[in-house]
Amino acid sequence: MCGRFTLTRDANAIARAFQATVPASFQNSARFNIAPTQNIVTVMQNGERHLDMLRWGLVPSWAKDLSIGSRMINARAETLAEKPSFKRLLGHKRCLIVADGFYEWKKEAKTKTPMYITLKDQDIFAFAGLWDAWKNPDGEIIRTCTIITTDANEFMNPIHNRMPAIxxxxxxxxxxxxxxxxxxxxxxxxxPYASDEMAAHPVSRQVNNPAYDSPELIATVQ
Known part of the structure; x- marks a missing residue:
């Protein structure tokens, strides 16, 4: 799965990387511990390709309340075309979810060590995502998204058996x-993404706390 990630670049750098426009109202800041239900940077294409903010955790248009989103932060690639929640979105509501690293927890004996995974060249990358729009009881439209996951590649497999679809x-x-x-x-x-293009190192267990968001989180620990 993918439950935490980072995006530390500014909007202009992201726009250049994805050949996208930046809306006048768009704002983002460096994030070192992005967690579910938070707003995240995405790339959308309806007319022109542009940056946008969506809430992480898919809330289908037919959902009764917002709480379902916390249980739909990921979608398995293998069942996208089968599950009603995702099947209709696959054809018409796709997005890119922008990141420059993500966290996964490696089981070691009786503990789990958080690992920070990036591309070797430290470049910005994108997860495949799906999105939907949900109207709350007050009539407000809330747009949400989910990160698609797939089988782990050879590099990721010792850490976790799943990985985001990059x-x-x-x-x-x-x-x-x-x-x-x-x-x-x-x-x-x-x-699975190419193993030889990925890198990883252990990081502080402080990443377990979504309230903690600091550059220290991505520093290597022994």
Whole structure:
């Protein structure tokens, strides 16, 4: 699964990386411990490609209340085309979720060691995501999203048996293409990322506390 990640770059750097525009009202700050139910940076394409903020934790349009979102932070690639919550979104409501690292907990004896995973070149990357819009009882529209996960690659497997579906630049273009609605070509993108392009190191257990958000979290600990 993917339950915490980071995004420390500013909006202009993100926009350049994804060839996206930055809306005048868009604001973001460096984040070192992004947690479910928080607003996160995404790339959307409806007309033009642009940065946007969505709430992490999918709330389907038919949901009775917002609380379901905390249980739908991830979606398994293998069942996207089967589960009603995701099937209709796969064809029409896809997004990129922007990150520059993510955390996973490695089981070691009776403890779990938090690991910080990045690309070797420290570049910005994107998880494949789905989004939906939900109207609360007051009539407010809340847009939410989920991160798609897939099997772990050889590098990730000793840490965890799942990993977020990270897309290459070419795959991102396909994922955001509004003319593609068939499940086949989209599901084929959701595969384990190249092992030889990834790096990881152990970090402080303070990452377990979502209230703690500091550069110290990504520092290597022994």
């Amino acid at each position: 897309l290459t630049a070419e795959e991102r273009d396909i994922w955001l293409d509004p003319t593609i609605h068939e499940a086949g070509p989209l599901l084929s993108l959701l595969k």
